[in-house]
Amino acid sequence: MAKDLSTREENYSQWYTDIVTKADLAENSAVRGCMVIKPYGYAIWERMQAELDKMFKDTGHQNAYFPLFIPKSFFSKEASHVEGFAKECAVVTHYRLKNDENGKGIVVDEAAKLEEELIVRPTSETIIWDTYRGWIQSYRDLPLLINQWANVVRWEMRTRLFLRTAEFLWQEGHTAHATREEAVAEAEQMLRVYAEFAESWMAIPVLKGVKSANERFAGAVETYCIEAMMQDGKALQAGTSHFLGQNFAKAFDVQFLSKENKLEHVWATSWGVSTRLMGALVMTHSDDNGLVLPPKLAPIQVVIVPIYRNEEQYRAICDKGLEIKKQLEKLGLRVKLDDRDTQKPGFKFNEWEFKGVPVRLAIGPRDLENGTVEVARRDTLEKEVLHIQDIDQKISHLLDQIQQNLFQKALDFRTANTFKVDSWEEFKIQIEKGGFIEAHWDGTAETEQFIKDETKATIRLIPFDGEAEAGKCVFSGKPSARRVVFARSY
RNA sequence: CGGGGCAUAGCGCAGCCCGGCUAGCGCACCUGCUUUGGGAGCAGGGGGUCGCAGGUUCGAAUCCUGCUGCCCCGACCA
Structure with a gap:
Protein backbone atom coordinates (compact mmCIF):
# COMPACT_ATOMS: atom_id res chain seq x y z
CA MET A 1 0.00 0.00 0.00
CA ALA A 2 2.65 2.50 0.98
CA LYS A 3 4.84 2.92 -2.03
CA ASP A 4 8.26 4.53 -1.83
CA LEU A 5 8.75 3.38 1.73
CA SER A 6 11.20 0.82 2.99
CA THR A 7 9.90 -1.64 5.56
CA ARG A 8 11.36 -2.09 9.02
CA GLU A 9 12.21 -5.66 8.13
CA GLU A 10 14.13 -4.77 4.95
CA ASN A 11 16.15 -1.86 6.20
CA TYR A 12 15.33 -0.31 9.53
CA SER A 13 17.45 2.81 9.23
CA GLN A 14 16.24 3.50 5.71
CA TRP A 15 12.66 3.06 6.95
CA TYR A 16 13.34 5.68 9.62
CA THR A 17 14.82 8.16 7.13
CA ASP A 18 11.95 7.56 4.70
CA ILE A 19 9.36 8.34 7.34
CA VAL A 20 11.07 11.49 8.53
CA THR A 21 11.48 12.88 5.03
CA LYS A 22 8.29 11.63 3.41
CA ALA A 23 6.03 12.56 6.30
CA ASP A 24 7.49 16.05 5.91
CA LEU A 25 9.03 16.23 9.36
CA ALA A 26 12.51 17.34 8.27
CA GLU A 27 15.07 17.24 5.53
CA ASN A 28 18.81 17.52 5.18
CA SER A 29 20.06 21.02 4.55
CA ALA A 30 22.81 22.54 2.49
CA VAL A 31 24.90 22.56 5.67
CA ARG A 32 26.47 19.21 6.40
CA GLY A 33 24.95 17.59 9.46
CA CYS A 34 22.31 20.26 9.96
CA MET A 35 18.64 19.69 9.24
CA VAL A 36 15.71 21.80 8.23
CA ILE A 37 12.75 21.05 10.46
CA LYS A 38 9.70 21.42 8.26
CA PRO A 39 6.36 22.90 9.38
CA TYR A 40 4.70 19.57 10.15
CA GLY A 41 7.68 18.35 12.14
CA TYR A 42 8.05 21.66 13.90
CA ALA A 43 4.37 21.63 14.85
CA ILE A 44 4.99 18.39 16.75
CA TRP A 45 8.06 19.86 18.42
CA GLU A 46 6.02 22.92 19.42
CA ARG A 47 3.47 20.67 21.08
CA MET A 48 6.25 18.95 23.00
CA GLN A 49 7.72 22.29 23.99
CA ALA A 50 4.38 23.63 25.14
CA GLU A 51 3.73 20.74 27.48
CA LEU A 52 7.26 20.48 28.82
CA ASP A 53 7.38 24.21 29.39
CA LYS A 54 4.20 23.99 31.42
CA MET A 55 5.62 21.13 33.46
CA PHE A 56 8.79 23.13 34.17
CA LYS A 57 6.81 26.17 35.26
CA ASP A 58 4.57 23.99 37.42
CA THR A 59 7.68 22.83 39.24
CA GLY A 60 8.79 26.40 39.90
CA HIS A 61 11.19 27.11 37.03
CA GLN A 62 11.51 30.27 34.99
CA ASN A 63 12.79 30.69 31.46
CA ALA A 64 15.77 32.86 30.54
CA TYR A 65 18.19 33.11 27.67
CA PHE A 66 21.98 32.96 27.63
CA PRO A 67 24.37 33.66 24.73
CA LEU A 68 25.12 31.33 21.85
CA PHE A 69 28.83 32.14 22.15
CA ILE A 70 31.05 31.13 25.02
CA PRO A 71 34.55 32.55 25.57
CA LYS A 72 37.08 29.79 25.11
CA SER A 73 38.63 30.42 28.52
CA PHE A 74 35.35 29.50 30.26
CA PHE A 75 35.63 26.00 28.93
CA SER A 76 38.95 25.27 30.52
CA LYS A 77 37.65 25.96 34.02
CA GLU A 78 36.05 22.58 34.63
CA ALA A 79 38.52 19.86 33.65
CA SER A 80 36.29 16.89 32.87
CA HIS A 81 33.72 19.14 31.16
CA VAL A 82 36.31 20.42 28.66
CA GLU A 83 37.55 16.94 28.03
CA GLY A 84 34.04 15.76 27.27
CA PHE A 85 33.19 18.43 24.73
CA ALA A 86 36.49 19.70 23.29
CA LYS A 87 36.46 17.32 20.35
CA GLU A 88 33.16 18.55 18.94
CA CYS A 89 33.17 22.31 19.31
CA ALA A 90 32.64 24.83 16.54
CA VAL A 91 34.90 27.85 17.07
CA VAL A 92 34.44 31.44 15.96
CA THR A 93 37.79 33.03 15.19
CA HIS A 94 36.97 36.12 13.10
CA TYR A 95 34.28 38.74 12.99
CA ARG A 96 34.48 40.18 9.48
CA LEU A 97 34.48 39.27 5.80
CA LYS A 98 35.83 41.25 2.88
CA ASN A 99 35.93 41.13 -0.89
CA ASP A 100 38.81 39.07 -2.18
CA GLU A 101 41.54 41.26 -3.67
CA ASN A 102 41.68 38.99 -6.72
CA GLY A 103 37.97 39.47 -7.22
CA LYS A 104 37.15 35.90 -6.28
CA GLY A 105 34.20 36.45 -3.99
CA ILE A 106 34.17 36.94 -0.24
CA VAL A 107 36.97 35.90 2.09
CA VAL A 108 37.63 36.04 5.84
CA ASP A 109 39.33 39.28 6.78
CA GLU A 110 42.46 38.11 8.57
CA ALA A 111 42.77 41.54 10.14
CA ALA A 112 39.56 40.87 12.02
CA LYS A 113 40.81 38.07 14.23
CA LEU A 114 39.15 37.79 17.64
CA GLU A 115 41.43 38.28 20.61
CA GLU A 116 39.69 35.48 22.39
CA GLU A 117 38.01 32.85 20.27
CA LEU A 118 34.36 32.07 20.93
CA ILE A 119 32.92 28.58 21.20
CA VAL A 120 29.46 27.93 19.83
CA ARG A 121 27.75 26.40 22.87
CA PRO A 122 27.58 22.61 22.92
CA THR A 123 25.79 23.11 26.28
CA SER A 124 25.65 26.17 28.51
CA GLU A 125 26.94 25.20 31.95
CA THR A 126 30.00 27.42 31.72
CA ILE A 127 28.41 30.66 30.57
CA ILE A 128 25.51 30.12 32.96
CA TRP A 129 27.67 29.45 36.01
CA ASP A 130 29.84 32.41 35.18
CA THR A 131 26.63 34.47 35.22
CA TYR A 132 25.20 32.87 38.37
CA ARG A 133 28.26 34.10 40.33
CA GLY A 134 26.79 37.56 40.06
CA TRP A 135 23.28 36.47 40.97
CA ILE A 136 23.97 34.50 44.11
CA GLN A 137 25.22 36.00 47.38
CA SER A 138 23.03 34.60 50.10
CA TYR A 139 20.93 31.54 50.89
CA ARG A 140 18.02 33.92 50.27
CA ASP A 141 18.90 33.86 46.55
CA LEU A 142 18.47 30.09 46.50
CA PRO A 143 17.21 27.93 45.01
CA LEU A 144 17.74 29.44 41.57
CA LEU A 145 15.58 27.54 39.10
CA ILE A 146 16.19 28.48 35.45
CA ASN A 147 15.48 26.85 32.14
CA GLN A 148 16.38 27.93 28.64
CA TRP A 149 15.11 26.86 25.22
CA ALA A 150 17.97 27.08 22.77
CA ASN A 151 19.94 25.61 19.93
CA VAL A 152 23.31 24.00 20.55
CA VAL A 153 26.06 22.75 18.27
CA ARG A 154 28.07 19.57 18.58
CA TRP A 155 30.25 18.85 15.58
CA GLU A 156 29.34 15.23 15.04
CA MET A 157 31.12 12.96 12.61
CA ARG A 158 28.06 11.06 11.51
CA THR A 159 24.61 12.55 11.68
CA ARG A 160 21.02 11.35 11.27
CA LEU A 161 17.87 13.44 11.10
CA PHE A 162 16.69 14.25 14.64
CA LEU A 163 18.72 11.45 16.27
CA ARG A 164 22.08 13.12 15.86
CA THR A 165 22.56 16.43 14.10
CA ALA A 166 25.36 18.97 14.35
CA GLU A 167 22.89 21.63 15.47
CA PHE A 168 19.85 20.70 17.50
CA LEU A 169 17.13 22.32 19.56
CA TRP A 170 16.67 21.55 23.21
CA GLN A 171 15.94 22.90 26.62
CA GLU A 172 18.51 22.99 29.35
CA GLY A 173 17.61 23.53 32.97
CA HIS A 174 20.29 24.89 35.30
CA THR A 175 19.59 25.13 39.00
CA ALA A 176 21.51 26.20 42.08
CA HIS A 177 20.75 24.99 45.61
CA ALA A 178 21.94 25.51 49.16
CA THR A 179 22.33 21.84 50.00
CA ARG A 180 23.42 18.65 48.40
CA GLU A 181 20.13 16.96 49.30
CA GLU A 182 18.08 19.67 47.66
CA ALA A 183 20.09 19.48 44.44
CA VAL A 184 19.82 15.71 44.29
CA ALA A 185 16.08 15.98 44.87
CA GLU A 186 15.83 18.48 42.02
CA ALA A 187 17.70 16.22 39.60
CA GLU A 188 15.47 13.32 40.58
CA GLN A 189 12.33 15.43 40.30
CA MET A 190 13.17 16.56 36.77
CA LEU A 191 13.86 13.01 35.73
CA ARG A 192 10.36 12.12 36.94
CA VAL A 193 8.98 15.03 34.92
CA TYR A 194 10.71 13.69 31.81
CA ALA A 195 9.44 10.18 32.44
CA GLU A 196 5.93 11.47 32.96
CA PHE A 197 6.12 13.43 29.72
CA ALA A 198 7.52 10.50 27.75
CA GLU A 199 4.90 8.08 29.00
CA SER A 200 1.77 10.23 29.20
CA TRP A 201 2.33 12.46 26.18
CA MET A 202 4.62 10.59 23.84
CA ALA A 203 3.21 7.19 24.83
CA ILE A 204 6.78 5.93 25.17
CA PRO A 205 7.49 3.70 28.17
CA VAL A 206 10.84 4.52 29.73
CA LEU A 207 13.18 3.03 32.30
CA LYS A 208 14.48 5.41 34.94
CA GLY A 209 17.88 5.04 36.47
CA VAL A 210 21.45 6.15 36.98
CA LYS A 211 24.28 6.11 34.47
CA SER A 212 27.50 4.23 35.13
CA ALA A 213 30.67 6.32 35.49
CA ASN A 214 31.60 5.67 31.84
CA GLU A 215 28.35 7.09 30.55
CA ARG A 216 28.13 10.02 32.95
CA PHE A 217 27.86 13.61 31.69
CA ALA A 218 31.18 15.44 31.53
CA GLY A 219 31.34 17.41 34.76
CA ALA A 220 28.55 15.63 36.64
CA VAL A 221 28.74 13.76 39.93
CA GLU A 222 25.74 11.65 38.99
CA THR A 223 23.74 11.38 35.77
CA TYR A 224 20.14 10.16 35.78
CA CYS A 225 18.41 9.14 32.59
CA ILE A 226 15.33 7.75 30.96
CA GLU A 227 15.87 5.08 28.33
CA ALA A 228 13.39 3.88 25.72
CA MET A 229 13.47 0.85 23.45
CA MET A 230 13.12 1.40 19.73
CA GLN A 231 11.47 -1.14 17.43
CA ASP A 232 14.82 -2.55 16.33
CA GLY A 233 15.60 -3.39 19.95
CA LYS A 234 18.16 -0.64 20.41
CA ALA A 235 18.05 1.74 23.34
CA LEU A 236 17.60 5.47 23.00
CA GLN A 237 18.39 7.89 25.78
CA ALA A 238 15.35 10.15 25.82
CA GLY A 239 16.34 12.55 28.58
CA THR A 240 19.02 13.20 31.15
CA SER A 241 19.26 14.98 34.45
CA HIS A 242 22.53 15.65 36.24
CA PHE A 243 23.53 16.22 39.82
CA LEU A 244 26.60 18.40 39.32
CA GLY A 245 27.69 18.57 42.96
CA GLN A 246 29.83 21.66 43.58
CA ASN A 247 31.98 21.14 40.49
CA PHE A 248 30.77 24.17 38.57
CA ALA A 249 30.31 26.30 41.67
CA LYS A 250 33.97 25.72 42.48
CA ALA A 251 35.17 26.20 38.91
CA PHE A 252 33.28 29.49 38.62
CA ASP A 253 33.53 30.53 42.24
CA VAL A 254 29.82 30.67 43.02
CA GLN A 255 29.44 30.95 46.79
CA PHE A 256 26.69 32.01 49.15
CA LEU A 257 26.44 33.00 52.79
CA SER A 258 24.43 30.42 54.71
CA LYS A 259 22.05 31.14 57.59
CA GLU A 260 25.00 30.35 59.84
CA ASN A 261 26.92 33.15 58.08
CA LYS A 262 29.33 30.69 56.50
CA LEU A 263 30.59 31.05 52.93
CA GLU A 264 29.75 27.88 50.97
CA HIS A 265 29.76 26.72 47.36
CA VAL A 266 26.31 26.12 45.92
CA TRP A 267 25.05 22.75 44.68
CA ALA A 268 23.98 22.40 41.08
CA THR A 269 21.88 20.43 38.62
CA SER A 270 21.30 20.52 34.90
CA TRP A 271 18.81 18.61 32.78
CA GLY A 272 17.76 18.48 29.16
CA VAL A 273 15.75 16.93 26.38
CA SER A 274 16.22 17.67 22.71
CA THR A 275 14.72 17.31 19.25
CA ARG A 276 16.04 13.78 19.52
CA LEU A 277 12.68 13.06 21.14
CA MET A 278 11.25 13.43 17.64
CA GLY A 279 13.37 10.50 16.56
CA ALA A 280 12.18 8.48 19.53
CA LEU A 281 8.59 9.27 18.66
CA VAL A 282 9.01 8.08 15.09
CA MET A 283 10.88 4.90 15.98
CA THR A 284 8.55 3.87 18.78
CA HIS A 285 5.13 3.96 17.13
CA SER A 286 5.44 4.14 13.36
CA ASP A 287 4.78 1.19 11.08
CA ASP A 288 5.39 0.16 7.48
CA ASN A 289 2.55 2.43 6.35
CA GLY A 290 4.24 5.50 7.74
CA LEU A 291 4.25 7.74 10.77
CA VAL A 292 1.97 7.02 13.73
CA LEU A 293 1.41 9.90 16.14
CA PRO A 294 0.01 9.75 19.65
CA PRO A 295 -3.14 11.92 19.74
CA LYS A 296 -1.81 14.19 22.48
CA LEU A 297 1.06 15.36 20.26
CA ALA A 298 -0.53 15.14 16.82
CA PRO A 299 -0.83 18.58 15.21
CA ILE A 300 -3.94 17.25 13.48
CA GLN A 301 -5.88 14.73 15.55
CA ARG A 414 9.76 -3.75 25.50
CA THR A 415 8.68 -6.49 27.90
CA ALA A 416 8.89 -9.09 25.15
CA ASN A 417 12.39 -7.90 24.28
CA THR A 418 13.89 -7.67 27.74
CA PHE A 419 15.88 -10.67 28.91
CA LYS A 420 17.57 -11.78 32.08
CA VAL A 421 20.95 -13.19 31.20
CA ASP A 422 23.34 -14.95 33.57
CA SER A 423 26.20 -16.24 31.46
CA TRP A 424 28.70 -14.56 29.20
CA GLU A 425 28.01 -17.01 26.35
CA GLU A 426 24.30 -16.30 26.52
CA PHE A 427 25.01 -12.57 26.70
CA LYS A 428 26.96 -12.57 23.46
CA ILE A 429 24.22 -14.49 21.68
CA GLN A 430 21.35 -12.41 23.05
CA ILE A 431 22.92 -9.04 22.33
CA GLU A 432 23.03 -9.93 18.64
CA LYS A 433 19.29 -10.43 18.70
CA GLY A 434 18.70 -6.98 20.16
CA GLY A 435 16.68 -5.82 23.13
CA PHE A 436 17.52 -5.03 26.72
CA ILE A 437 19.61 -7.41 28.77
CA GLU A 438 19.30 -7.43 32.53
CA ALA A 439 22.52 -8.82 33.89
CA HIS A 440 24.75 -8.63 36.93
CA TRP A 441 27.79 -6.39 36.76
CA ASP A 442 30.72 -6.14 39.11
CA GLY A 443 30.58 -2.33 39.13
CA THR A 444 33.97 -1.73 37.53
CA ALA A 445 34.63 0.52 34.55
CA GLU A 446 37.06 -2.07 33.19
CA THR A 447 34.39 -4.74 32.90
CA GLU A 448 31.96 -2.32 31.29
CA GLN A 449 34.59 -1.24 28.78
CA PHE A 450 35.49 -4.80 27.96
CA ILE A 451 31.86 -5.72 27.36
CA LYS A 452 31.50 -2.67 25.13
CA ASP A 453 34.56 -3.56 23.10
CA GLU A 454 33.42 -7.13 22.69
CA THR A 455 29.71 -6.61 21.99
CA LYS A 456 29.13 -2.88 21.33
CA ALA A 457 26.65 -2.99 24.22
CA THR A 458 26.82 -0.45 27.02
CA ILE A 459 25.18 -0.16 30.40
CA ARG A 460 22.16 1.95 29.62
CA LEU A 461 21.29 2.46 33.25
CA ILE A 462 21.24 1.09 36.74
CA PRO A 463 17.48 1.03 37.36
CA PHE A 464 15.97 2.96 40.27
CA ASP A 465 13.33 0.35 40.88
CA GLY A 466 15.56 -2.68 40.42
CA GLU A 467 15.14 -5.09 43.27
CA ALA A 468 18.19 -6.07 45.28
CA GLU A 469 19.26 -9.50 44.09
CA ALA A 470 22.63 -11.01 44.85
CA GLY A 471 24.38 -12.52 41.85
CA LYS A 472 27.61 -12.81 39.94
CA CYS A 473 28.87 -10.45 37.26
CA VAL A 474 27.96 -11.85 33.86
CA PHE A 475 31.49 -11.20 32.65
CA SER A 476 33.92 -11.42 35.57
CA GLY A 477 31.93 -13.62 37.95
CA LYS A 478 32.61 -11.23 40.81
CA PRO A 479 29.76 -10.56 43.27
CA SER A 480 27.01 -8.09 42.36
CA ALA A 481 24.08 -6.75 44.35
CA ARG A 482 21.68 -5.92 41.53
CA ARG A 483 21.09 -6.26 37.82
CA VAL A 484 21.82 -3.45 35.38
CA VAL A 485 20.44 -2.94 31.87
CA PHE A 486 22.71 -3.52 28.87
CA ALA A 487 21.85 -2.71 25.25
CA ARG A 488 23.20 -1.39 22.03
CA SER A 489 22.13 2.18 21.70
CA TYR A 490 21.61 5.17 19.45
C1' C B 1 41.27 10.99 9.89
C1' G B 2 41.42 5.62 7.38
C1' G B 3 38.51 2.17 3.62
C1' G B 4 34.67 2.03 -0.38
C1' G B 5 31.21 4.38 -3.76
C1' C B 6 28.63 8.24 -6.43
C1' A B 7 28.10 12.96 -9.28
C1' U B 8 23.23 13.26 -16.05
C1' A B 9 15.83 17.71 -15.31
C1' G B 10 12.85 19.12 -8.72
C1' C B 11 13.46 13.60 -7.09
C1' G B 12 15.02 8.53 -8.60
C1' C B 13 17.79 6.48 -12.50
C1' A B 14 19.56 4.55 -17.75
C1' G B 15 23.25 5.85 -21.36
C1' C B 16 29.70 5.56 -20.33
C1' C B 17 32.96 -0.46 -20.98
C1' C B 18 33.00 -0.13 -27.20
C1' G B 19 33.25 8.38 -28.51
C1' G B 20 28.99 9.80 -33.54
C1' C B 21 22.63 12.51 -35.55
C1' U B 22 18.11 16.68 -31.56
C1' A B 23 20.82 13.01 -24.29
C1' G B 24 16.57 9.29 -22.63
C1' C B 25 13.08 6.89 -18.91
C1' G B 26 9.88 6.80 -14.28
C1' C B 27 7.82 10.05 -10.63
C1' A B 28 6.70 15.13 -9.96
C1' C B 29 5.12 19.73 -12.69
C1' C B 30 1.68 22.62 -16.52
C1' U B 31 -2.96 22.50 -20.03
C1' G B 32 -7.51 20.08 -21.61
C1' C B 33 -11.30 16.33 -21.28
C1' U B 34 -13.19 12.23 -18.58
C1' U B 35 -12.93 10.93 -13.28
C1' U B 36 -13.51 11.07 -7.45
C1' G B 37 -15.80 5.24 -1.17
C1' G B 38 -7.74 3.47 -0.74
C1' G B 39 -2.00 6.62 -4.36
C1' A B 40 -7.08 8.08 -11.52
C1' G B 41 -6.96 7.55 -17.22
C1' C B 42 -6.01 9.58 -21.95
C1' A B 43 -3.90 13.41 -25.00
C1' G B 44 -0.67 17.39 -25.35
C1' G B 45 3.36 20.36 -23.02
C1' G B 46 7.55 22.72 -20.14
C1' G B 47 12.12 21.77 -17.87
C1' G B 48 19.43 19.78 -18.85
C1' U B 49 26.10 24.68 -19.01
C1' C B 50 25.68 15.69 -18.34
C1' G B 51 29.74 18.39 -10.68
C1' C B 52 34.14 21.93 -12.04
C1' A B 53 38.82 22.82 -14.87
C1' G B 54 42.11 21.15 -18.39
C1' G B 55 43.63 17.47 -22.15
C1' U B 56 43.08 13.71 -26.44
C1' U B 57 39.91 13.83 -30.96
C1' C B 58 37.00 16.00 -37.02
C1' G B 59 33.66 15.02 -32.86
C1' A B 60 33.41 13.87 -25.48
C1' A B 61 27.93 12.61 -20.86
C1' U B 62 31.25 8.60 -22.80
C1' C B 63 38.55 8.26 -23.00
C1' C B 64 42.85 10.72 -19.86
C1' U B 65 44.60 14.16 -15.75
C1' G B 66 43.60 17.31 -11.73
C1' C B 67 40.08 19.47 -8.44
C1' U B 68 35.45 19.89 -5.68
C1' G B 69 31.14 18.10 -3.40
C1' C B 70 28.13 14.29 -1.40
C1' C B 71 26.89 9.31 0.46
C1' C B 72 28.11 4.61 2.94
C1' C B 73 31.43 1.76 6.50
C1' G B 74 34.89 2.57 10.97
C1' A B 75 37.02 5.79 15.61
C1' C B 76 33.31 10.03 18.75
C1' C B 77 28.31 11.16 20.59
C1' A B 78 22.13 13.66 23.35
Missing part, protein backbone atom coordinates in the same frame (compact mmCIF):
# COMPACT_ATOMS: atom_id res chain seq x y z
CA VAL A 302 -8.79 14.22 13.17
CA VAL A 303 -8.81 14.71 9.43
CA ILE A 304 -12.07 14.84 7.49
CA VAL A 305 -11.95 13.67 3.87
CA PRO A 306 -14.96 14.45 1.68
CA ILE A 307 -15.90 12.10 -1.13
CA TYR A 308 -18.02 13.45 -3.99
CA ARG A 309 -18.88 13.14 -7.68
CA ASN A 310 -19.88 16.62 -8.63
CA GLU A 311 -19.86 20.24 -7.58
CA GLU A 312 -23.19 19.96 -5.82
CA GLN A 313 -22.12 17.00 -3.71
CA TYR A 314 -18.75 18.65 -3.02
CA ARG A 315 -20.52 21.64 -1.53
CA ALA A 316 -23.04 19.67 0.49
CA ILE A 317 -20.42 17.31 1.89
CA CYS A 318 -17.93 20.04 2.70
CA ASP A 319 -20.70 21.88 4.56
CA LYS A 320 -21.36 18.78 6.61
CA GLY A 321 -17.61 18.33 7.11
CA LEU A 322 -17.25 21.88 8.34
CA GLU A 323 -20.14 21.36 10.73
CA ILE A 324 -18.47 18.27 12.17
CA LYS A 325 -15.13 20.07 12.38
CA LYS A 326 -16.66 22.90 14.41
CA GLN A 327 -18.46 20.45 16.61
CA LEU A 328 -15.27 18.56 17.40
CA GLU A 329 -13.27 21.74 17.86
CA LYS A 330 -15.68 22.73 20.61
CA LEU A 331 -14.42 19.67 22.46
CA GLY A 332 -10.89 21.02 22.13
CA LEU A 333 -9.83 18.70 19.32
CA ARG A 334 -7.50 19.68 16.48
CA VAL A 335 -9.37 18.97 13.27
CA LYS A 336 -8.62 19.49 9.60
CA LEU A 337 -11.15 19.40 6.79
CA ASP A 338 -9.22 18.38 3.70
CA ASP A 339 -11.36 20.12 1.11
CA ARG A 340 -8.69 20.25 -1.59
CA ASP A 341 -10.26 19.69 -4.96
CA THR A 342 -6.91 18.90 -6.52
CA GLN A 343 -6.37 15.45 -4.96
CA LYS A 344 -8.50 12.36 -4.98
CA PRO A 345 -9.79 10.73 -1.78
CA GLY A 346 -7.54 7.71 -2.18
CA PHE A 347 -4.53 9.96 -2.37
CA LYS A 348 -5.63 11.83 0.73
CA PHE A 349 -6.22 8.62 2.65
CA ASN A 350 -2.67 7.55 1.96
CA GLU A 351 -1.19 10.93 2.61
CA TRP A 352 -2.77 11.40 6.03
CA GLU A 353 -2.04 7.84 6.92
CA PHE A 354 1.59 8.44 6.05
CA LYS A 355 1.61 11.57 8.15
CA GLY A 356 0.28 9.69 11.15
CA VAL A 357 -3.01 11.49 11.78
CA PRO A 358 -4.68 9.40 14.50
CA VAL A 359 -8.27 9.48 13.24
CA ARG A 360 -9.71 9.91 9.77
CA LEU A 361 -13.35 10.62 9.00
CA ALA A 362 -14.63 10.02 5.48
CA ILE A 363 -17.96 11.40 4.37
CA GLY A 364 -19.50 10.55 1.02
CA PRO A 365 -22.92 10.77 -0.63
CA ARG A 366 -24.02 7.52 1.03
CA ASP A 367 -23.14 8.90 4.46
CA LEU A 368 -24.94 12.11 3.77
CA GLU A 369 -28.09 10.12 3.05
CA ASN A 370 -27.73 7.81 6.04
CA GLY A 371 -26.44 10.37 8.52
CA THR A 372 -23.25 8.36 9.01
CA VAL A 373 -19.50 8.80 8.75
CA GLU A 374 -16.66 6.33 8.25
CA VAL A 375 -14.13 6.41 11.07
CA ALA A 376 -10.64 4.97 10.59
CA ARG A 377 -8.00 4.77 13.31
CA ARG A 378 -4.33 5.01 12.37
CA ASP A 379 -2.89 2.75 15.05
CA THR A 380 -4.84 -0.40 14.17
CA LEU A 381 -6.01 0.65 10.68
CA GLU A 382 -9.53 -0.45 11.67
CA LYS A 383 -12.58 1.22 10.16
CA GLU A 384 -16.15 1.50 11.36
CA VAL A 385 -19.24 3.44 10.40
CA LEU A 386 -20.77 5.71 13.04
CA HIS A 387 -23.90 7.79 13.22
CA ILE A 388 -23.04 11.44 13.04
CA GLN A 389 -24.87 12.25 16.26
CA ASP A 390 -22.59 9.82 18.13
CA ILE A 391 -19.24 11.14 17.04
CA ASP A 392 -18.93 13.83 19.71
CA GLN A 393 -18.43 11.37 22.51
CA LYS A 394 -16.96 8.59 20.42
CA ILE A 395 -14.13 10.52 18.83
CA SER A 396 -12.75 11.90 22.10
CA HIS A 397 -12.96 8.46 23.57
CA LEU A 398 -11.30 6.94 20.52
CA LEU A 399 -8.38 9.36 20.76
CA ASP A 400 -7.88 8.38 24.40
CA GLN A 401 -7.99 4.75 23.40
CA ILE A 402 -5.40 5.26 20.68
CA GLN A 403 -3.12 7.10 23.10
CA GLN A 404 -3.37 4.22 25.55
CA ASN A 405 -3.06 1.54 22.92
CA LEU A 406 0.17 3.04 21.60
CA PHE A 407 1.67 3.11 25.07
CA GLN A 408 0.55 -0.44 25.80
CA LYS A 409 1.90 -1.76 22.49
CA ALA A 410 5.26 -0.12 23.12
CA LEU A 411 5.33 -1.47 26.67
CA ASP A 412 4.47 -5.00 25.53
CA PHE A 413 7.21 -4.79 22.92
